[in-house]
Amino acid sequence: xxxxxxxxxxxxxxxxxxxxxxxxxxxxxxxxxxxxxxxxxxxxxxxxxxxxxxxxxxxxxxxxxxxxxxxxxxxxxxxxxxxxxxxxxxxxxxxxxxxxxxxxxxxxxxxxxxxxxxxxxxxxxxxxxxxxxxxxxxxxxxxxxxxxxxxxxxxxxxxxxxxxxxxxxxxxxxxxxxxxxxxxxxxxxxxxxxxxxxxxxxxxxxxxxxxxxxxxxxxxxxxxxxxxxxxxxxxxxxxxxxxxxxxxxxxxxxxxxxxxxxxxxxxxxxxxxxxxxxxxxxxxxxxxxxxxxxxxxxxxxxxxxxxxxxxxxxxxxxxxxxxxxxxxxxxxxxxxxxxxxxxxxxxxxxxxxxxxxxxxxxxxxxxxxxxxxxxxxxxxxxxxxxxxxxxxxxxxxxxxxxxxxxxxxxxxxxxxxxxxxxxxxxxxxxxxxxxxxxxxxxxxxxxxxxxxxxxxxxxxxxxxxxxxxxxxxxxxxxxxxxxxxxxxxxxxxxxxxxxxxxxxxxxxxxxxxxx
RNA sequence: CGGGGUGUAGCGCAGCCCGGUUAGCGCGCGUCGUUCGGGACGACGAGGUCGGGAGUUCAAAUCUCCCCACCCCGACCA
Numbered sequence: 001x002x003x004x005x006x007x008x009x010x011x012x013x014x015x016x017x018x019x020x021x022x023x024x025x026x027x028x029x030x031x032x033x034x035x036x037x038x039x040x041x042x043x044x045x046x047x048x049x050x051x052x053x054x055x056x057x058x059x060x061x062x063x064x065x066x067x068x069x070x071x072x073x074x075x076x077x078x079x080x081x082x083x084x085x086x087x088x089x090x091x092x093x094x095x096x097x098x099x100x101x102x103x104x105x106x107x108x109x110x111x112x113x114x115x116x117x118x119x120x121x122x123x124x125x126x127x128x129x130x131x132x133x134x135x136x137x138x139x140x141x142x143x144x145x146x147x148x149x150x151x152x153x154x155x156x157x158x159x160x161x162x163x164x165x166x167x168x169x170x171x172x173x174x175x176x177x178x179x180x181x182x183x184x185x186x187x188x189x190x191x192x193x194x195x196x197x198x199x200x201x202x203x204x205x206x207x208x209x210x211x212x213x214x215x216x217x218x219x220x221x222x223x224x225x226x227x228x229x230x231x232x233x234x235x236x237x238x239x240x241x242x243x244x245x246x247x248x249x250x251x252x253x254x255x256x257x258x259x260x261x262x263x264x265x266x267x268x269x270x271x272x273x274x275x276x277x278x279x280x281x282x283x284x285x286x287x288x289x290x291x292x293x294x295x296x297x298x299x300x301x302x303x304x305x306x307x308x309x310x311x312x313x314x315x316x317x318x319x320x321x322x323x324x325x326x327x328x329x330x331x332x333x334x335x336x337x338x339x340x341x342x343x344x345x346x347x348x349x350x351x352x353x354x355x356x357x358x359x360x361x362x363x364x365x366x367x368x369x370x371x372x373x374x375x376x377x378x379x380x381x382x383x384x385x386x387x388x389x390x391x392x393x394x395x396x397x398x399x400x401x402x403x404x405x406x407x408x409x410x411x412x413x414x415x416x417x418x419x420x421x422x423x424x425x426x427x428x429x430x431x432x433x434x435x436x437x438x439x440x441x442x443x444x445x446x447x448x449x450x451x452x453x454x455x456x457x458x459x460x461x462x463x464x465x466x467x468x469x470x471x472x473x474x475x476x477x478x479x480x481x482x483x484x485x486x487x488x489x490x491x492x493x494x495x496x497x498x499x500x501x502x503x504x505x506x507x508x509x510x511x512x513x514x515x
Numbered sequence: 516c517g518g519g520g521u522g523u524a525g526c527g528c529a530g531c532c533c534g535g536u537u538a539g540c541g542c543g544c545g546u547c548g549u550u551c552g553g554g555a556c557g558a559c560g561a562g563g564u565c566g567g568g569a570g571u572u573c574a575a576a577u578c579u580c581c582c583c584a585c586c587c588c589g590a591c592c593a
Binding site: 114148193264374 | 584590
C-alpha cells in the first residue's frame, strides 16, 4: 500500500512537471535572444534555419542545402571577380607528403599542431573489434591532409615556372581543407571547411604586392557590396600574420556581439616559398631569379559572418544579393477552391518576377500562415509576399520586408516592378545598419585604464595608438584578451602615443576581442 | 590538454538520491476531421537494446567500477 502510494504521487508530480515544461516551451517558441546568450542564439539560428548540422565526427559540419546555397552564391560572385582579373581555377590534391610541410620552418610552426595525418591505407575485419586498421598497410612516408595548399602548389610551380614568360601565374582553387582544431563552431571554425585559396607567382616584389592588395580590394567589395558586411582593410601585426608570409592583409569586421571577425586574408609571401621550393625563373636578360608569391583565401566562415552581422532575435536576415530565395510567397487559402483562386491570381505575378531574374520560393505547404511567416523570418528571406482571398478580391497583395518588418499593400500590377527596388533598398539598409552599429561600437580611449574598461564592459573596436612592439601586444592580450585586429590603411599615427607604453605610436590600430 | 557538465524515442527532458507497477511527458512524425491574414485544435497511431561493458542483487534506467561519446569554460587558431 505504501509502495503504491509512493509511486502514485511520483507519477502525479511527474505529470505536473511535464506540464510546466510544456508551458515554458510554449512561451518561448522562438530562439534564445541575442542579449541573453549570443552563442546560443548563433547555434540555434544555424540549426533552426537549416543552414548546417553537426557531422558525426567531432568538429565536422554538414552544410545543408539552404546553407550551401548561400555559400554557392558567395562563391559564384567571387569566382567571377577573380576571373575578371585574370585568374584561373585549378585543383590540387588533398594529400601532401609530410616532408613538404617540413620545408618552410615558420609555416610548419603555424600548422603542425593541427594536421590530420594518414598513416595507413587499409582496414581489415577483426573478430573482436569489428574492423581495425591493418598494420601491414602502414605507409612508408606518411601523408598529411592539407591544412592549406602552399606546399603542394609550390612543388608544382617549380616544374611549371622556368621563364619570365611563365609569369605571372595566377591560380585559384576551390577546395576543402582540414585543421584539427580544439574548439569548433559551425561555420566559424570547423575541422574541415570549404574555401578558395589563390596562389600566385610574380616576377617582381612590386607585382606581388599589387596582387595581394588587389585581392584584398576584391574581398572588401565581396564583403561590403554583396554580404553587406562593413570591413576595415589593412595589415596584420607581426604576431597575427600568416605563418611564412612577409605581410598579411586582411578584412576585419565587427559581429553583433561586438567581437571582431577576420573575414578574409591576403598574403604577400615575398620569396619565402620560392626559396624553400627553389622556384626560379630566367629574366629577360637571362639571369636567374627567385619568384615572388602571394596567397589569399576566404572560407565558409563568411557565412558565419553574415549570420552574426545581420541576424536578429527572429533569426537570419540575409542580404538579397546572396539570399538563396529573395522573396518567399506565402499563399493564404482555406480549401482547394480558394487555393486554386489564389494560384491563378499569383501565376502571372510570379512569371513577371521570374522574368525579372528574382529568386522565388513558393510555400504551398499545408501549414498555417503564421507558422510560415515565422519560419521564413527565421530563414532570413529578404521579402515576403502574402496573397490571400482578400487580396484576390481587391487586386492587391502584401509585401513585407525582413530587414525592418515594414508591411505594404501593393497593387497587383506593381508587384514585379517594385520588388527589385525593394531588394536594393534592403541590401543597402542592411549595410547601413551594420555600419552604424560598427561606428557606435568603435571607441577612442585616452588611457589604458579606460581601454581595459571598454574592452571588459562594452566590447567593440578600440582605435588607438600602438608602439608597434610585440611585447605591448602580448601584454595587452594577456590582460584584456584584446588583440590588434588590423593596422588600417587609413591610419594616422602622427601625434598619437601608445595606449599601453605611452611611447610615440608607430601605428594607429584597431584592437578588439576576436573570434 | 586542464576544469565543469550531460548521455533515457528524431529533438528537449522527467524518472536515478531512496532498486520493484506495463519507462513517462512535451515537441516533432503518420492518418483522419475541423481550422487557415502572425507559431491552430481534436481523435487515433507509430516510435526505446535507458551511451557501452563488467559487477552487486531474487530484481538495475536507478547502486559500484571501467570505458566511450558529446557539450560548455580555459590554453591554441581562419
